Every structure is written in structure tokens, then in C-alpha cells.
Amino acid sequence: MDCPKCHQTALLETTRPEGVVVQQCSECEGHWLTKVQYEQWQVTHPPQVATAECLSQPGLPRHTTSFNDAKAALCPECRRYLSRAKVHYPDPFFLERCNECEGYWCDRGEWDVLNHLGVSGFLEQFFDQEHQMKLREQNAANREQAQMVEKLxxxxxxxxxxxxxxxxxxxxxxxxxxxxxxxxxxxxxxxxxxxx
Ligand SMILES: [Zn+2]
Ligand SMILES: [Zn+2]
Known part of the structure; x- marks a missing residue:
């Protein structure tokens, strides 16, 4: 299996410090979670909803968006285009998923952010339109309130x-x-x- 972003760089199976087994690229440090690997992780990490408050709480670690984040890519397993979902972090980024074989691609640092937020057991939610819409509404309301406090x-x-x-x-x-x-x-x- 080759890296979807670097091409011709093989993904190698690695166990990350928090215990998840992934297919990692030695060049860009992005990693692929196969459906099976991700489901194993989910057994011990129950779903937690990523609310606007959780995504914008003070003191979140900075995330340097990978230069690969904007690159469209093909699934390393079945070669279909990966769908992208925006994660509304203070330093926003796109999470990628193959709708066909249900694996996930994280560019460098993205998994750490999702894990830090406690939502790594529920990545499906970012690809759910209703959830995305609710987040956008909450973000807009929060911004409006902040402006009102600033003015009044x-x-x-x-x-x-x-x-x-x-x-x-x-x-x-x-x-x-x-x-x-x-x-x-x-x-x-x-x-x-x-x-x-
Ligand atoms: Zn790579
Ligand atoms: Zn696939």
C-alpha cells in the first residue's frame, strides 16, 4: 500500500504511542487507518461528539496544517477519491475518508489533534452533513455574540x-x-x- 499523498512511498504498519495501529508514511508522516484498524480503536474509544465549544476551547495546542492538507488523494486500498471533511479547529484542516472501504487518512498531526479533543473514536461525525451544518451555525452564533460583547x-x-x-x-x-x-x-x- 502506497502513501496517497507522496505516491511510491510505501505505508508501513506502526503502533502509535497512544496504542492505535496505523499504516504510516515515512516521508510525510501522514497515516492511513484501515477500516479494521479503526474499528479496533473504536472498541476502547466510545463516540464523543465534537461540539463547537470543544473545538474552540481555550488552550488547545497549535496545529501546523500539513502542506499535504490541500491535496486531493486516492484511497491507498481501492483507488477511489477520498472525501474530505473540514474540522473546525482554530487551525482548521481536512480529514479524509474513503466512502468505499471506510478507511481514514490523517495528514501529519491531525490524528493527534482529534485524539487530544477526545473525538478520535467518532470520526464518522465529520462526514455527516447535519453535524457540519450544526457546527457552522454554532460557530456563527458564537462569533456574533463575541462581536456584541466587543461593541456593547x-x-x-x-x-x-x-x-x-x-x-x-x-x-x-x-x-x-x-x-x-x-x-x-x-x-x-x-x-x-x-x-x-
Ligand atoms: Zn506520504
Ligand atoms: Zn478505499
Missing amino acids: GPALANQIMELADVLADHPAGDYALAYLVRKAAQTSEMREFRVQ
């Missing part, structure tokens, strides 16, 4: 977020929102009037 300060930002939740659940929430928008429009008109 934490106290007012929290009040606004609480109010937004209250109004979302209230049957006449629209009425209150319309009032706020009207009020804001009036205030900005008055500001413009003062400037002139």
Missing part, C-alpha cells in the same frame, strides 16, 4: 441576549421588536438632525 460591553450584551431569548418565546415578541427598531430609527434621525 459584557453587561449590556448579556441584557440584549437575554431579552432576545425572552422575545423569541413571547407570543407578542414581534411587537416589542418593532418598537425597538422604531426607537432606534428615531434616535439615529435625531442624531443626523443634530449634526446638520
